[in-house]
Amino acid sequence: MFMSQTPLDRAIAEAGSGAALAKIVGVTPMAVSYWKVRGVPAHQVLSIESATGVPRHDLRPDIYPESGSTLNASLRSSPAADQSAENAGVLSSAGGAQ
Template sequence: MNPSPLERAIAAAGSAVALAKLAGVTPMAVSYWKVRGVPARHVVLIESATGVHRHDLRPDLYPEAAPTLSQIMTDTTPHGQSGKPSVNTSSTLRGHP
């Protein structure tokens, strides 16, 4: 059976006590999270400390994992183009030197 996202966060932190210290809560609070879910105010901190994505911890609040900047740039750049803005040098203002 696969570990839950919270169990993965606990393992990444080293223990439930270590995760509690990171989040500034008691170990008993972390135990309650196993039943009730991780409170919204702790999700981003746990993500940054353990690498467990916020979407995995609270899919109700974060329905999709946000794309990274490099994913956004890759997705918006057409194939064969550098992604640099192009300058149209053929259109000059007539009558102006």
């Protein structure tokens, strides 16, 4: 029976071993073993991504949703955001004229 690799398993494979990943991110090998049960701690996600290339949204989709870049793009092109920027310019002009 073939089991799918978890993102943490992929990170361990990229590092070479659980002990190697632990050394790279500055924790004990036991900590990496705990992550298999409890999940990767939020404060370790970016260092694991940097060291292994496993994307942060794979490691912790609850705090790094994959659609983050789409959200930023839609906010930039949002009429409400454009209008707010225009209003800020008008307000600062009016404030300076007093």
